[in-house]
Amino acid sequence: DQQVKQNSPSLSVQEGRISILNCDYTNSMFDYFLWYKKYPAEGPTFLISISSIKDKNEDGRFTVFLNKSAKHLSLHIVPSQPGDSAVYFCAASPMKLFGNEKLTFGTGTRLTIIP
Amino acid sequence: NAGVTQTPKFQVLKTGQSMTLQCAQDMNHEYMSWYRQDPGMGLRLIHYSVGAGITDQGEVPNGYNVSRSTTEDFPLRLLSAAPSQTSVYFCASSYSDRGTEAFFGQGTRLTVV
Numbered sequence: 001d002q003q004v005k006q007n008s009p010s011l012s013v014q015e016g017r018i019s020i021l022n023c024d025y026t027n028s029m030f031d032y033f034l035w036y037k038k039y040p041a042e043g044p045t046f047l048i049s050i051s052s053i054k055d056k057n058e059d060g061r062f063t064v065f066l067n068k069s070a071k072h073l074s075l076h077i078v079p080s081q082p083g084d085s086a087v088y089f090c091a092a093s094p095m096k097l098f099g100n101e102k103l104t105f106g107t108g109t110r111l112t113i114i115p
Numbered sequence: 116n117a118g119v120t121q122t123p124k125f126q127v128l129k130t131g132q133s134m135t136l137q138c139a140q141d142m143n144h145e146y147m148s149w150y151r152q153d154p155g156m157g158l159r160l161i162h163y164s165v166g167a168g169i170t171d172q173g174e175v176p177n178g179y180n181v182s183r184s185t186t187e188d189f190p191l192r193l194l195s196a197a198p199s200q201t202s203v204y205f206c207a208s209s210y211s212d213r214g215t216e217a218f219f220g221q222g223t224r225l226t227v228v
Contacts, residue, residue: 043219101146
């Protein structure tokens with residue numbers, strides 16, 4: 001039972017355009033969400049996060065949107081750059097925790113930026 | 116500037132062998148976790164620890180043991196390796212603050228033949 005779903009295994013976007021990666025979750029106990037980026041042969045690196053008390057968080061070219069009623073979040077990258085080519089994982093953390101020691105990950109979306 | 120260090124980076128085991136995957140962090144993080152990454156499955160939580168002497172099971176704990184005798188180290192033991200444990204293993208650490216991120220090591224690629 002996949003509690004965090006990334007339904008698009010891959011996405012190709014032209015350089016300079018907007019990349020939109022989507023994530024859905026089913027567990028109402030999740031209240032903190034994170035996006036990680038992963039290059040081949042490396043560990044995931046943190047990109048951006050959002051708490052369930054917000055519906056948007058922005059950091060430079062990256063913006064995460066959260067729609068709690070739809071249990072949906074999305075990551076927008078504008079403008080997309082070749083270095084953004086990587087696998088992106090959506091992750092969720094259940095409420096009543098003090099930290100992020102129990103993350104539930106989606107299956108990932110491979111983003112390819114076309115020069 | 117070490118962060119989270121995992122050793123070894125690659126390992127091949129025969130079925131039935133045992134081994135320990137090492138994980139060390141130098142950021143004085145209270146929380147540490149082990150994940151495995153398999154194709155089409157994302158990362159799945161094996162075991163985690165919220166402090167020295169405290170460990171708990173994650174989503175896929177069977178076949179693995181952990182201990183946390185110090186804040187810095189969180190080794191993962193495979194008791195009797197099976198081909199189903201062929202995977203890439205990641206260790207992560209974080210503060211006890213949900214507003215902060217979890218840092219990941221570079222991973223250990225394990226093949227069980």
